[in-house]
Amino acid sequence: MKLSGAEIFVECLKKEGVDTIFGYPGGVVLNIYDVLHQQREIRHILTKHEQGAVHAADGYARASGKPGVVLVTSGPGATNTVTGIATAYMDSIPLVVFTGQVPMSMIGNDAFQEADIVGITRPCTKHNYLVSDVSKLAATIKEAFHIATTGRKGPVLIDLPKDVSVNKTDFVYPSKVDLKGFKPTLHGNLQQIKRALSLMRKAERPVLFTGGGVILSGAAEELKKIAKKTWIPVTNSLMGLGGFPGDHPLFLGMPGMHGTYAANLSLQQADLIVAVGARFDDRVTGKIDAFAPKATVVHIDIDPTSIKKNVRVDIPIVGDCRNTLRELNKLIAAERGVGWKTKHKAWLEQIAQWKKERPLTYREHKGKIAPQYVVEEIYKATKGKAIITTEVGQNQMWTAQFYKFQVPRQFLTSGGLGTMGYGFPAAIGAQFACPDRVVFDIAGDGSIQMNIQELATAVQHRLPVNIAVLDNRFLGMVRQWQQLFYDCRYSSTCLTSGPDFVKLAEAYGAVGIRVARKEDVPDAIREAISIKNTVLLDFVVDREANVMPMVPAGAAIDEMIFEEKRGKKKLSSAQANKITG
Amino acid sequence: MRHTISVLVENKFGVLARVSGLFSGRGFNIESLNVAPTLDPALSQMTIVTRGDDRILEQITKQLNKLINVIKVIDYSTETDYINRELVLIKVSAKAEHRAEALRIVDIFRAKVVDASHSHYTIEVTGSEGKVNGMISMLKPLGIKGIVRTGLVAMSRG
Numbered sequence: 001m002k003l004s005g006a007e008i009f010v011e012c013l014k015k016e017g018v019d020t021i022f023g024y025p026g027g028v029v030l031n032i033y034d035v036l037h038q039q040r041e042i043r044h045i046l047t048k049h050e051q052g053a054v055h056a057a058d059g060y061a062r063a064s065g066k067p068g069v070v071l072v073t074s075g076p077g078a079t080n081t082v083t084g085i086a087t088a089y090m091d092s093i094p095l096v097v098f099t100g101q102v103p104m105s106m107i108g109n110d111a112f113q114e115a116d117i118v119g120i121t122r123p124c125t126k127h128n129y130l131v132s133d134v135s136k137l138a139a140t141i142k143e144a145f146h147i148a149t150t151g152r153k154g155p156v157l158i159d160l161p162k163d164v165s166v167n168k169t170d171f172v173y174p175s176k177v178d179l180k181g182f183k184p185t186l187h188g189n190l191q192q193i194k195r196a197l198s199l200m201r202k203a204e205r206p207v208l209f210t211g212g213g214v215i216l217s218g219a220a221e222e223l224k225k226i227a228k229k230t231w232i233p234v235t236n237s238l239m240g241l242g243g244f245p246g247d248h249p250l251f252l253g254m255p256g257m258h259g260t261y262a263a264n265l266s267l268q269q270a271d272l273i274v275a276v277g278a279r280f281d282d283r284v285t286g287k288i289d290a291f292a293p294k295a296t297v298v299h300i301d302i303d304p305t306s307i308k309k310n311v312r313v314d315i316p317i318v319g320d321c322r323n324t325l326r327e328l329n330k331l332i333a334a335e336r337g338v339g340w341k342t343k344h345k346a347w348l349e350q351i352a353q354w355k356k357e358r359p360l361t362y363r364e365h366k367g368k369i370a371p372q373y374v375v376e377e378i379y380k381a382t383k384g385k386a387i388i389t390t391e392v393g394q395n396q397m398w399t400a401q402f403y404k405f406q407v408p409r410q411f412l413t414s415g416g417l418g419t420m421g422y423g424f425p426a427a428i429g430a431q432f433a434c435p436d437r438v439v440f441d442i443a444g445d446g447s448i449q450m451n452i453q454e455l456a457t458a459v460q461h462r463l464p465v466n467i468a469v470l471d472n473r474f475l476g477m478v479r480q481w482q483q484l485f486y487d488c489r490y491s492s493t494c495l496t497s498g499p500d501f502v503k504l505a506e507a508y509g510a511v512g513i514r515v516a517r518k519e520d521v522p523d524a525i526r527e528a529i530s531i532k533n534t535v536l537l538d539f540v541v542d543r544e545a546n547v548m549p550m551v552p553a554g555a556a557i558d559e560m561i562f563e564e565k566r567g568k569k570k571l572s573s574a575q576a577n578k579i580t581g
Numbered sequence: 582m583r584h585t586i587s588v589l590v591e592n593k594f595g596v597l598a599r600v601s602g603l604f605s606g607r608g609f610n611i612e613s614l615n616v617a618p619t620l621d622p623a624l625s626q627m628t629i630v631t632r633g634d635d636r637i638l639e640q641i642t643k644q645l646n647k648l649i650n651v652i653k654v655i656d657y658s659t660e661t662d663y664i665n666r667e668l669v670l671i672k673v674s675a676k677a678e679h680r681a682e683a684l685r686i687v688d689i690f691r692a693k694v695v696d697a698s699h700s701h702y703t704i705e706v707t708g709s710e711g712k713v714n715g716m717i718s719m720l721k722p723l724g725i726k727g728i729v730r731t732g733l734v735a736m737s738r739g
Contacts, residue, residue: 127649182649305643
């Protein structure tokens with residue numbers, strides 16, 4: 001029987017086991033929406049903006065481990081997905097994004113709602129397609145899912161001209177994919193793994209530095225085994241948080257610009273760094289020439305382009321993190337008489353000393369709520385088990401520092417691209433993927449406004465998503481830089497005219513709760529969790545709290561600055577407001 | 582450093598844009614680029630000549646390998662033994678006083694006159710870049726009206 005392109009689209013999604021897609025209709029995808037309307041197996045979530053749809057699919061993918069799927073129309077519908085796609089690309093999140101396109105005969109004619117989305121997204125997708133003929137549609141969709149979820153994961157875009165969705169052909173879904181140009185190396189070279197182990201045996205001050213690859217490949221259990229067996233301390237990049245229990249004695253915290261003293265000093269003093277699924281982002285390394293000067297580097301990564309990109313690597317191992325760590329574990333288990341614990345005793349004592357000297361801490365001011373305290377209370381109230389998304393800026397860093405993540409796929413944040421407006425739609429996607437989990441978006445008053453319209457989506461589905469706005473009426477992270485490096489000139493960072501978030505939440509049909517006193521914080525969080533509706537908690541926090549410690553841009557990561565008493569030189573907020581309006 | 586990179590790709594629309602995007606996205610100019618189908622019409626061979634920092638070019642080569650439509654990448658600057666050739670068409674003045682000299686140069690460089698008019702000869706020359714540049718500098722005093730180069734093509738020896 002012949003099926004239309006639109007019907008084939010739906011059949012292919014069913015074959016891929018897709019049950020939820022996020023999207024927004026429009027002219028050229030009407031045929032697809034018409035078919036979607038006549039079936040019950042795939043649920044379509046209508047967001048209020050296409051960017052929200054992509055972030056929601058991304059949150060769904062990060063929380064569930066399954067690829068996220070998006071469907072939008074051509075032109076502006078397609079261009080609105082770009083930030084979401086770039087976000088997923090930077091963090092290696094598997095997505096398949098379908099954009100409608102004007103009919104083949106009109107492409108290139110500046111037709112109504114036409115955009116060359118394949119051209120636009122070429123540098124921010126893992127791969128993309130323009131399907132020119134309905135007979136190629138099924139095979140293209142099969143390839144897209146394969147590419148998105150194989151090797152280093154990432155977003156794939158399929159552009160579907162309207163006539164392709166109308167035309168009919170015999171539906172055959174290929175059973176497998178064979179792409180000559182796409183054969184990722186999944187198993188690390190055994191000789192290299194043995195070399196890595198022999199370095200681990202010799203090292204006196206080793207550190208395991210792990211990133212998003214551990215989460216994406218499901219390597220957390222293998223990692224835990226290695227750390228416990230060898231007594232090597234672990235630091236997680238922002239993307240790697242949850243890959244190792246945040247309250248484990250071997251955990252150093254996050255390294256880098258807002259990393260812990262112990263993590264940064266450990267990397268700087270290490271004689272061996274075993275990097276697993278981490279790409280040595282500039283926010284981790286700080287000044288690259290001064291990074292880990294004493295360390296031999298073993299780098300395990302599925303993507304050869306990540307290796308030696310930023311730092312020199314002595315033992316490169318291209319392979320899937322889980323497979324490679326499993327091999328490493330086998331070799332470690334076969335070892336006898338290494339005496340790992342005694343060997344690393346002095347090193348671990350040194351680290352314990354650093355942890356004691358400069359723990360993560362924050363200053364509380366009388367009558368004000370410290371934003372870090374809010375994060376700590378969310379951690380306590382959720383027993384460390386919630387799915388936490390963040391926006392970008394201070395809210396993101398405080399969450400990374402003070403919520404002790406336990407398991408993978410628990411912390412959803414835009415690490416690479418740093419997309420404000422990511423957290424809330426991602427929380428919606430995560431809640432769809434995990435309806436029984438408690439989900440919090442820890443947000444700032446700036447970034448929550450970048451996709452606030454999705455309150456309507458959350459309320460429509462009565463999602464119990466919680467938003468904790470750390471409301472300081474500033475674009476806090478930029479303000480912090482202006483305070484520290486631009487002599488307190490708060491240029492365009494003051495948000496005093498921002499909306500009344502409680503009323504705003506209520507206008508959308510959500511519950512709004514304002515919390516202005518420290519003593520009310522724990523109860524408000526508990527109340528929000530108990531309410532089976534979308535809740536926005538507006539925490540009126542200390543306006544000029546800073547994320548500390550901090551490594552200034554261009555400095556080595558052991559050149560950290562710590563919280564100081566607020567100096568006289570600094571302008572008061574009131575003065576700052578006057579200057580910037 | 583100058584690099585000659587050979588890229589075997591799928592013969593499909595958009596592939597050239599993916600490949601060139603990896604250079605342009607890093608602010609690298611492509612000095613010459615040659616693309617044509619291979620024996621298997623489903624594949625095309627590209628030869629790209631570019632200049633840049635070795636470390637960044639290593640990154641570009643790895644990124645090229647990562648493209649789904651790319652089958653194989655060879656950076657000839659890391660290989661010692663390869664042949665490179667270029668074909669050039671040169672339109673040179675053929676006024677009475679220049680003709681003999683033009684033909685002498687054609688002879689020396691084992692080139693060919695492929696078109697002639699009262700005012701101009703069109704010369705075809707094939708060879709390594711050095712040879713081609715040598716010939717061009719010899720012809721310059723006669724007056725070159727136009728020149729078209731294919732860009733280098735390269736192949737390993739043996």
